[in-house]
Amino acid sequence: MRALVLDQPGTCDALRLADLPIPEPEAGQVRVRVEACALNPSDYQRAAYGISEWEWPAVLGLDVVGVVDAVGEGVRRVGVGQRVAHLGDIRVRGGFAEYTLADASVLATVPDGLEPAAAATVPAAGMTAYQAVVERLRVGRGDTVFVTGGAGGVGGFAVQFAARAGARVITTASARNTAHVKALGAEEVVDYRTEDVSARVRELTGGRGVDAVVDAISSGSATSNLAVLAPGGGLASIAGRPDLTTVPPFGLAPSVHEIALGSAYLLGDDRGRARLGTVLTGLLALLAEGELDPMLARAIALEEVPDALVELSGRGVRGKIVYVHR
Missing domain, CATH: 3.90.180.10 (Medium-chain alcohol dehydrogenases, catalytic domain)
Structure with missing residues (x-):
């Protein structure tokens, strides 16, 4: 063959x-x-x-x-x-x-x-996003969800699953992909090339933060995105665990979910x-x-x-x- x-x-x-x-x-x-x-x-x-x-x-x-x-x-x-x-x-x-x-x-x-x-x-990207959004974070109507890389495979499916669940979806994308990710279900798009992502997400949520984050970028990105969670929010890491030592204990109280289909x-x-x-x-x-x-x-x-x-x-x-x- x-x-x-x-x-x-x-x-x-x-x-x-x-x-x-x-x-x-x-x-x-x-x-x-x-x-x-x-x-x-x-x-x-x-x-x-x-x-x-x-x-x-x-x-x-x-x-x-x-x-x-x-x-x-x-x-x-x-x-x-x-x-x-x-x-x-x-x-x-x-x-x-x-x-x-x-x-x-x-x-x-x-x-x-x-x-x-x-x-x-669908297999890798779709099931990863499904496990993150539906099975682990249990996103529902009224939630606000932040998805990194909404124009990518995992990010694009995550945007769709969160929008299907009735959540408000914020995602990052370059300017040329804004229309694409909005068509998938994103309500707000942050241009990661020109904007301070964390500050913009905080602004879009009136300072509260988001109920859930799906991070498909890196360990460093996941760590940074702990800062955009609302109290008691959850983060699903696809490409590396966040450093929880950056979060004081018994305060934000985030839940963190590592996604690894191959396990x-x-x-x-x-x-x-x-x-x-x-x-x-x-x-x-x-x-x-x-x-x-x-x-x-x-x-x-x-x-x-x-x-x-x-x-x-x-x-x-x-x-x-x-x-x-x-």
Whole structure:
């Protein structure tokens, strides 16, 4: 099979096309003929430092949509020919290839009529945002929510989930993306390039602060955004924990939630892996019903993925870029 491989840790411009053996599913696994796989920041981040469990050459790509091509021993819930989606395990070869393997328990059903490229935008970014906004922060009507990077994948889905819950949404974006994030559901947009973000968020909330923050930028950003929380507010950190020593005890009393979807794999959590499939199935249904915007920026060929990952690492991409098998 054709695959995009990484021979050693490094930058994504070192990725190359190669021929690899078609993998065979073991017990509890299925083989998926890849139709689409979205690009994520975790791809270029993992490429830089590598994973100790990787089989070299490594294959990146977590957000897989495709057709079940073969099933391993004991697999009953899905069959050959069924279109599925899943969030991959970072320790094994992923979806920037013509075929990949998946744990059958994590598979989600892709609704009829939903394009593979659109479906592939959801697993990592959509489920991360859902866990942050809905499951951890429990955003509801009347809340005010601050989302960093509303034009990105996680940020864009977080804006949508918070707006669907009836919250007032404030987000950061550059001036060229203001209309885009407002179309997703943001009421107020702070230009992070020209404005003091914390001061502007405080101004927009009359000095009170926000009930919830979804931070998908960094540990430093999450730490800074503790300062925009209202008393008893919550922060979900996607890209690094905040430093709680910056907050005096028994005052602001924030709740902090670390979002790590991959822990279901890394910690061997059977229930957690099954939940990945359940949640993803529900989100794909919303997408098929037109209740979510997939924010698909563009579909690309496999050989275009390295340049697109380099572009993504510059943090200037709006929405999601997806590899589509042609």
